[in-house]
Amino acid sequence: MAHAHQHQHGPAAAHSSHAHAHTHDSDATPNGLPEILDLDAALFAPHLTALTGRIACLAGDDIRNIVDLGSGTGTGTFALLERFPTARVTAVDSSPAMLERLASAARDRGLGGRVNTLEADAGAGLPGVVDADLVWASASLHHLDDPATALAGIRAALRPGGLLAVAEVDGMPAFLPGSGELGALETRCRKALDGLHAEQLPHRGADWGSLLAAAGFAVEQERAEPWELRAPLPEGASRYxxxxxxRIRGSLVGRISPEDLAALDRLVDGGPEDVRHRGDLVVRSLRETWMARRSA
Ligand SMILES: C[S@@+](CC[C@H](N)C(=O)[O-])C[C@H]1O[C@@H](n2cnc3c(N)ncnc32)[C@H](O)[C@@H]1O
Structure with missing residues (x-):
């Protein structure tokens, strides 16, 4: 990538650019989200490894310059640094808190020299980023205001033949047994959250395949895969x-019945129904991925 190498590399690279940041739910203190993202990365590590393996098959080994768009705490950044040992990653996010956490984790892992952070609204182009071999956008594209503008910016940042890997999740994971009252409660909560997201994040669930094609990408793979963990669950699952x-409880006030809110409270109040004490939890989510290449 051709941006300002002197001051963008290494630990001192944090917040090398302060482009205008416009976000929906990613302020400086994202409520619980950083820990949720880190737990998701740890719990689904094998799935993530399989995903980066698919990217390597398509992209080849000669991947040097990677962009993690909407990086959060660095799930993609760290998985890709491991998969491509000679690569560097520019982690782009509009939240300084996320980027600080990512930069600190990179230093802790001895990877500070291979990570730059860039605070920017990724929907408005990727300032200073050119000739990227790979752009990874996981659970982030739906946050951006205008998909067509965002994809044009990503295309401009990629080298011809470069790869864009998009991953999206079908809402919050499911944790409760599908049958019975708790499963029904979770279904109602998911529905209410879908309603909220339809208002706040209108591009969630967009037809990314068509949008990618319209933006000048050749879509080479499109998959929907259930990611699922069952008992015995790995450590961290009940905390997750x-x-x-x-996190969702606060968002659902006024959107679900008082009885359902009370039932949600019992899942986190430390009592006998608390999810941290249950033996019947699962973790399920549907992950959709698109692998798309920038045509010349
Ligand atoms: C759901 S998190 C996903 C994080 C990470 N990619 C992952 O898979 O764990 C979405 C991230 O996108 C970031 N984001 C939201 N709007 C953005 C924007 N306009 N520009 C850049 N990043 C944005 C948020 O701050 C947040 O870190």
Whole structure:
């Protein structure tokens, strides 16, 4: 990537650019989200490894310059640095808190020299980023205001023949047994959240395949895969469920019945129904991916 190498590399690279940041739900103190993202990365690590493996098959080994668009705490950044040992990653996010956490984790892992951070609204182009071999956008494209403008910016940042890997999730993960009252409660909560997201994040669930093609990408793979964990669950799964229910509870006030809110409270109140004490949790989500190449 051709941007300002002297001051963008290494630990000192944090926040090398302060382009205008416009976000929907990613302010400086994202409520519980950083820990949720880190737990998601840890719990689904094998799935993530398979995904980066698919990228390597398409992209080849000669991947040097990677952009992690809407990087969050660095799930994609770290998985890709491992997969491509000679690559560098520019992590782009509009949230300084996320980028600080990512930069600190990179230093802790001895990877500070291979990571730059760039604070920017990724929907308005990627300032200073050119000739990227790979852009990874996981659970981030739906946050951007205008997909066509965002994809044009990504295309401009990629070298001809470069790859864009898009991943999107079908809403919040499911944790409760599908049958019975708790499963029904979770279904109602997911529906209410879908309604909220339809208002706040209108591009969630967009037809990314068509949007990519319209933006001048050749879509080479499109998949929908269930990511699922069952008992015995890895460490961190119940904490993950707890944090997700805590986070959504606040958003659902006025959108679900008082009885359902009370039932949600019982899932996080430390009592006998609390998700941290249950033996019947699962973690399920549907992950959709698109692998698209920038035509020459
Ligand atoms: C759901 S998180 C996904 C994080 C990460 N890619 C992952 O898979 O764990 C979405 C991220 O996109 C960032 N984001 C939202 N709007 C953005 C924008 N306009 N420009 C750049 N980043 C944005 C948020 O701050 C957040 O870190």
């Amino acid at each position: 469920a707890y944090l997700v229910f805590e």
